[in-house]
Amino acid sequence: MVGDGEISLRPARREDVPAIVAMLADDHLGRGRERIEDPLPESYYVAFDAMAAASPIQMMVAETRSGRVVGCLQLAVLPGLSSQGASRGVIEDVRVAADCRSRGIGELLVRWALAEARQQGCRLVELFTHNSRVDAQRFYGRLGFAPSHVGMTIRFD
Amino acid sequence: MVGDGEISLRPARREDVPAIVAMLADDHLGRGRERIEDPLPESYYVAFDAMAAASPIQMMVAETRSGRVVGCLQLAVLPGLSSQGASRGVIEDVRVAADCRSRGIGELLVRWALAEARQQGCRLVELFTHNSRVDAQRFYGRLGFAPSHVGMTIRFD
Numbered sequence: 213m214v215g216d217g218e219i220s221l222r223p224a225r226r227e228d229v230p231a232i233v234a235m236l237a238d239d240h241l242g243r244g245r246e247r248i249e250d251p252l253p254e255s256y257y258v259a260f261d262a263m264a265a266a267s268p269i270q271m272m273v274a275e276t277r278s279g280r281v282v283g284c285l286q287l288a289v290l291p292g293l294s295s296q297g298a299s300r301g302v303i304e305d306v307r308v309a310a311d312c313r314s315r316g317i318g319e320l321l322v323r324w325a326l327a328e329a330r331q332q333g334c335r336l337v338e339l340f341t342h343n344s345r346v347d348a349q350r351f352y353g354r355l356g357f358a359p360s361h362v363g364m365t366i367r368f369d
Numbered sequence: 370m371v372g373d374g375e376i377s378l379r380p381a382r383r384e385d386v387p388a389i390v391a392m393l394a395d396d397h398l399g400r401g402r403e404r405i406e407d408p409l410p411e412s413y414y415v416a417f418d419a420m421a422a423a424s425p426i427q428m429m430v431a432e433t434r435s436g437r438v439v440g441c442l443q444l445a446v447l448p449g450l451s452s453q454g455a456s457r458g459v460i461e462d463v464r465v466a467a468d469c470r471s472r473g474i475g476e477l478l479v480r481w482a483l484a485e486a487r488q489q490g491c492r493l494v495e496l497f498t499h500n501s502r503v504d505a506q507r508f509y510g511r512l513g514f515a516p517s518h519v520g521m522t523i524r525f526d
Contacts, residue, residue, distance in 0.1 A: 260450065269425075290445050296403060304451075336524050338522050340519070357523050359521055360500060360522045363496075365496075
């Protein structure tokens with residue numbers, strides 16, 4: 213699917229928000245966190261506009277030739293002092309539509325993020341995968357990521 | 370030290386960069402990554418200016434009453450679509466001067482970051498600790514962080 217040029221990547225547009233949120237919700241962790249309604253809660257659009265306005269953040273989608281959005285990835289490039297003032301890339305919200313997995317779409321998105329981060333001067337790219345996402349850890353391992361850190365979180369109620 | 374009002378927090382200024390970099394370098398992982406020279410490599414100042422310009426990032430320092438910088442923390446507040454468009458707080462580069470540890474300075478910095486993140490609408494705060502920083506993991510655990518994720522990284526050469 214990826215190999216034959218069927219999938220292309222482009223920056224996410226405001227009208228992609230429902231397709232992205234549907235992918236975020238279609239997941240054992242996401243199910244309880246998202247609200248799929250028609251129309252979607254306004255909070256999603258407020259967040260999209262904030263992302264678009266926050267210069268270090270890019271949200272990309274993967275689109276089929278027929279225009280269906282089948283994947284997404286958020287990349288933040290954060291300047292910082294450590295490692296001699298190198299920027300860090302932080303990848304979040306990687307999702308591929310359930311019926312389009314195992315076709316290289318996630319890899320296409322992540323490889324785009326790695327190339328983009330490197331081009332923007334990052335020396336390091338980081339991402340969190342939930343302890344329960346063993347398949348995701350194997351996937352990122354294949355792409356060269358090492359499980360070097362403990363990802364610690366606090367969730368506010 | 371913290372309890373008696375000896376330490377206060379304030380946003381980092383450009384002239385704090387040498388004190389911050391000294392703390393980053395004084396560490397088994399940081400030693401090989403930083404370059405302590407006089408003057409410091411320009412890359413650190415380029416990064417500081419980029420952080421100051423990037424609106425979602427705040428770099429805080431802890432300062433003694435006599436004006437010595439003894440701690441630092443970087444907080445990025447990243448808008449995102451997941452969790453109904455909630456922002457995420459990402460904490461990086463938490464350091465306390467070696468001779469000032471175990472006095473509550475790190476806790477003061479992290480508690481500031483949690484309050485700030487919550488106030489800016491974050492539902493989640495994340496940080497990476499290297500697998501080898503067992504003491505740090507215990508410290509963050511005491512502050513309410515859970516080791517819920519695997520932190521995966523790629524470092525470019």
